Amino acid sequence: MKTWDASPFIKFMGVNVISRGAKRSEAELVNREDLCNRRDVMHGGAIMALADIMGGMTASASLSPNQATATIESKTNFLAPIPKGDKVHAVCTPLHSGRTTIVLQTNITRGDGRLAAMVTQTQIVLPKSGSPATSATN
Amino acid sequence: MKTWDASPFIKFMGVNVISRGAKRSEAELVNREDLCNRRDVMHGGAIMALADIMGGMTASASLSPNQATATIESKTNFLAPIPKGDKVHAVCTPLHSGRTTIVLQTNITRGDGRLAAMVTQTQIVLPKSGSPATSATN
Amino acid sequence: MKTWDASPFIKFMGVNVISRGAKRSEAELVNREDLCNRRDVMHGGAIMALADIMGGMTASASLSPNQATATIESKTNFLAPIPKGDKVHAVCTPLHSGRTTIVLQTNITRGDGRLAAMVTQTQIVLPKSGSPATSATN
Amino acid sequence: MKTWDASPFIKFMGVNVISRGAKRSEAELVNREDLCNRRDVMHGGAIMALADIMGGMTASASLSPNQATATIESKTNFLAPIPKGDKVHAVCTPLHSGRTTIVLQTNITRGDGRLAAMVTQTQIVLPKSGSPATSATN
Numbered sequence: 001m002k003t004w005d006a007s008p009f010i011k012f013m014g015v016n017v018i019s020r021g022a023k024r025s026e027a028e029l030v031n032r033e034d035l036c037n038r039r040d041v042m043h044g045g046a047i048m049a050l051a052d053i054m055g056g057m058t059a060s061a062s063l064s065p066n067q068a069t070a071t072i073e074s075k076t077n078f079l080a081p082i083p084k085g086d087k088v089h090a091v092c093t094p095l096h097s098g099r100t101t102i103v104l105q106t107n108i109t110r111g112d113g114r115l116a117a118m119v120t121q122t123q124i125v126l127p128k129s130g131s132p133a134t135s136a137t138n
Numbered sequence: 139m140k141t142w143d144a145s146p147f148i149k150f151m152g153v154n155v156i157s158r159g160a161k162r163s164e165a166e167l168v169n170r171e172d173l174c175n176r177r178d179v180m181h182g183g184a185i186m187a188l189a190d191i192m193g194g195m196t197a198s199a200s201l202s203p204n205q206a207t208a209t210i211e212s213k214t215n216f217l218a219p220i221p222k223g224d225k226v227h228a229v230c231t232p233l234h235s236g237r238t239t240i241v242l243q244t245n246i247t248r249g250d251g252r253l254a255a256m257v258t259q260t261q262i263v264l265p266k267s268g269s270p271a272t273s274a275t276n
Numbered sequence: 277m278k279t280w281d282a283s284p285f286i287k288f289m290g291v292n293v294i295s296r297g298a299k300r301s302e303a304e305l306v307n308r309e310d311l312c313n314r315r316d317v318m319h320g321g322a323i324m325a326l327a328d329i330m331g332g333m334t335a336s337a338s339l340s341p342n343q344a345t346a347t348i349e350s351k352t353n354f355l356a357p358i359p360k361g362d363k364v365h366a367v368c369t370p371l372h373s374g375r376t377t378i379v380l381q382t383n384i385t386r387g388d389g390r391l392a393a394m395v396t397q398t399q400i401v402l403p404k405s406g407s408p409a410t411s412a413t414n
Numbered sequence: 415m416k417t418w419d420a421s422p423f424i425k426f427m428g429v430n431v432i433s434r435g436a437k438r439s440e441a442e443l444v445n446r447e448d449l450c451n452r453r454d455v456m457h458g459g460a461i462m463a464l465a466d467i468m469g470g471m472t473a474s475a476s477l478s479p480n481q482a483t484a485t486i487e488s489k490t491n492f493l494a495p496i497p498k499g500d501k502v503h504a505v506c507t508p509l510h511s512g513r514t515t516i517v518l519q520t521n522i523t524r525g526d527g528r529l530a531a532m533v534t535q536t537q538i539v540l541p542k543s544g545s546p547a548t549s550a551t552n
Contacts, residue, residue, distance in 0.1 A: 005176060007174065007175045007176045007181060008171050008172055008173070008174050008175075009172065009173055009174060009175060009181035009183060009184055011172075012172040012173065013183070033146050034146055034147065034149075034150040035146070035147055035150070036145065036146050036147060037145045037146075037147060037194065038143060038145045038146075039206065043145060043147035043187070043190065043191070043194075044190040044194065044208075044209035044212065045147060045151070045186060045187030045188070045189070045190035045191055046147055046187065048183060048186040048187060048190060048212065048214075049181070049183030049184065049186060049187045050183070051183070052181065052182040052183035052186060053181070053183055056175070056181075056182065068177065070182075070216065070219070071182035071216055072215070072216055072515060072536060073213070073214060073215050073216065073487050073489075073536055074182065074186065074213070074214050074216075075211070075212070075213040075214075075351040075396065075487075075489060076186075076211060076212050076213075077210070077211050077371065077372075077379050077396055077398065078208065078209055078210050078211065078212075079371060079372040079379060080372075081208070095353065095355060095391065095394060096353075096355040096356075096391075100514070100538065101486060101538065103353050103355060103394075105394075115371065115372075118371060118379075118381075118396065120351065120353055120394065120396065122353065122486060122487055122536070124514065124515065210377060210398060211349050211351075211398055213349075213351060213489040213534065215509065215510075215517050215534055215536065217509060217510040217517060218510075233491065233493060233529065233532060234491075234493040234494075234529075238376065238400065239348060239400065241491050241493060241532075243532075253509065253510075256509060256517075256519075256534065258489065258491055258532065258534065260348060260349055260398070260491065262376065262377065281452060283450065283451045283452045283457060284447050284448055284449070284450050284451075285448065285449055285450060285451060285457035285459060285460055287448075288448040288449070289459070309422050310422055310423065310426040311422070311423055311426065312421065312422050312423060313421045313422075313423060313470065314419060314421045315482065319421060319423035319463070319466065319467075319470075320466040320470065320484075320485035320488065321423060321427070321462060321463030321464070321465070321466035321467055322423055322463065324459060324462040324463060324466060324488065324490075325457070325459030325460065325462060325463045326459070327459070328457065328458040328459035328462060329457070329459055332451065332457075332458065344453065346458075346492065346495070347458035347492055348491070348492055349489070349490060349491050349492065350458065350462065350489070350490050350492075351487070351488070351489040351490075352462075352487060352488050352489075353486070353487050354484065354485055354486055354487065354488075357484070
């Protein structure tokens, strides 16, 4: 973790990274007021933001220093609401690690252990020196 | 717009809602430092958060007072990076408005007019008094 | 299985249903010439067709006789090509079983055990007597 | 069209290709008995198969002879059922055409003009001589 600086967005969201690795990353996020919708559950957008943070940091953990990754697509299924004050736990693992693309799954579970969201996404591997022409993540 | 209170998450993200309606909503978001990844482009998670805000507020605009909506799934394709300081424009329109589900498309374009992301998502219509058992959005 | 008649499309595709249940279904499909693209691997369309068959029959296994299901959305990640002549194995399990929606995951593996595709989809529960107004599957 | 041989799967499905081009492709498919589910509407799997055929042939139309494409992900929203005997019309256009990835949207409409399904998918550009290690389509 020493060589990895969290992005401004990770700090903004308040994600607590527990571990980061190419094979598995884990993080926590407290569902504070800021992240809620008008019915006091975590906004779907906050859930997807957390998942994209997980995918980006897991995919980039497997790269050489002159490479970067960008999310090219992401799909989320929302399975249960996350109440205000709850602390969710996110685990990200790769389904496929290729030279060009990395496909990752992130499961987000509530404090009570129930699966709240499941995300699959594709990250593309880019040369870092290249223009960031297609890079949305990391 | 008078009867609609933006959620805490909309305020947290800093989304500027231009118009909200069941047939079309529009908003803007400045890509400030907070929303960036380590390469100074808007984080994919911020893009998805914006799109989910659009989908939720558009879907809920068509409901009666005793109904609510929740995102049940969302898919994003990322097409171009959004540089720091750019102001993106988001437009959301429904593809399908049923009694049970509302399917919406959100296009997010950069300041230069290029399409940066395209999102399709499904919102489910829920009774508001019911338990928020499956509600992740709004 | 006695009370379940396979649809015409299942027969057309040549899917061999091994077991069908609300908690888990399994099937096999030989990648015959008909299902191939021009480079002699299984066409992505055939893979998605197999997955949708799995989702539909698994979701409908949990219903009462006066209910039906329809796929409302489906997302597939393709992870490895399936050579001509190979026999793939598909396993479908629900991630969420609600009164209104059922979310299912189908994993399709090649003969050599490698994961070739991963599909998540949402099925909506409909009254059977109702008009088939939104029903694409089963 | 002279240099393009339809794949075995296109013939198996019975898709009638009206036009094929890198900017737009069109095709028709009659919803015959074979493609139906048990309620006499087109099976979701058949709809996705049609869309994947469209995406593959549109993406590959822009390639040089020593390149090929493969679908790496596909997402479908189903919006209206397609009755038996109806003839659907599919139109595929690219949302993004990059050197590495091509993102395409396919709209499938019923005979009465109603949008029945909307598909977005990503195709990856591969060297043809390379091993078909990740190629599921075309």
